[in-house]
Amino acid sequence: MTVLRKTADGLERWAPVMHQYYFTDWVFVFLLLGGFMVLTDMTPFQSMFTLDDPSLQHPYATTERVSSKDGVMLSTIIGIGIIVLFVPLLHRKRNWRHVMNVSLLSLALSLILTEFATELLKNFIGRPRPDFIARCLPAPGTPLHELVGIEVCTNPSAKVISDGFRSTPSGHTSNAFAGLGWLSAWIAGQLRVFRHGTELFRTMLALLPFLGALLIALSRIEDYRHHITDIIFGGLLGALIAWYSYRKFFPHLGNATCHIPFPPPDFKEKAVVESDDYESLDEMESGTQKAYSD
Incomplete structure (x- = not known):
């Protein structure tokens, strides 16, 4: 009991710090990464095809x-490098950490959530790539x-044949828009x-990653790895997740303070709200029990 009590006290002491640095969000991102790694080892659905399909x-x-x-x-290193290099300069008068x-959390969420969704869709759709016949080398006759x-x-x-069924959506495209598309939004905000x-040059700088x-x-x-519909699908998927991941932590780009992320929620205020909710729930349950007993 003493060990459990000390563990509980330690967690209680560190809970506000973990909350401030979005510890649970980081854990969720790494869980998604694990799920993505499992999906990459799965065999995709192998749909049927005809040899005369142009x-x-x-x-x-x-x-x-x-x-x-x-x-x-x-998609990854460029964004991380720009964040690490320029955040201390752009936010030196505030809490740049x-x-x-x-x-970094917003970028990681965009990339890994997109990768997870892309691999999941690839495995279930199982559409052959444009170069599938050349991969297959069908038997004569x-x-x-x-x-x-x-x-x-x-x-x-x-492996080459199995990868031939991973055409939809395009992973390169979704990942590019999840990373570089997110970076365009981030630069536009900063x-x-x-x-x-x-000045116009700021807009051009923000558009460079998107380009x-x-x-x-x-x-x-050009490499005949994907159909045009795969590219459109992947681009929309990556861009939508990038926008969600950005807006989860930053104001919209039209806001006067769009370069400043939302502050971490006040842990004490959140705890008070949650405790009040539980107290209200207890009161409701006790009132319900009394009504039934009456």
């Missing part, structure tokens, strides 16, 4: 214009006009581009 007859590019590693670096923590499955594929690499009289995300998306079409 949308699946594009060549298989062994060298991609933007590899998966490059995509992650561009809070701004940095919230900015396979009917051209009939629906067939992967049993006709002769490619010895099961530079207050919608403030009256703001980078668009170029990454277009490279996936």
Whole structure:
């Protein structure tokens, strides 16, 4: 009991600090990361296909214009670097550590929630990529006009064939807009581009990451890795999650203080509200029990 009591006292002492630094939100983000890693090892739904489908007859590019590693670096490292470098300068007269923590959390939420949603959709949709026939290497004599499955594929690499069913939505695109799209919103907020009289170059700076995300998306079409609908789907998915993740912690871009994140909720006030709620609930339950007894 003494050990449990000490543990409870320690948690009670640290609870306000954990609340201030959004500890539970960070835990949720890392849980999402674990879920994403599980989903990447799952075998996607393997839909049937026909060999005469022209949308699946594009060549298989062994060298991609933007590899998966490059995509992650561009979407993640650039945003982290800009936050770490510029937050202490832009917010040196206020609590810049809070701004940095919230900015990194918002970016992490955007990226990992998007990755989780993208992999989940890829596995359940199972749409073949435009280069699937080249991946499959169908056996001679396979009917051209009939629906067939992967049993006709002769490619010895099961990984290449399995990845061929991960076309929708585009992961490169959703990740690019989740990271670089979020960064555009963040820069627009920090530079207050919608403030009256703001210089045009600030707006152009804010648009640069968004343009980078668009170029990454277009490279996936040029490599024949995705259909155009996959790109649109992935772009919308990443952009919507990026906007949600940004607005969860920052005011809208038209606000005069859009460069300052919301302050952490007052832990003591929250505790009072919760205790009041519980007291009201107890009163309601006691009143209900009395009514039944009467």
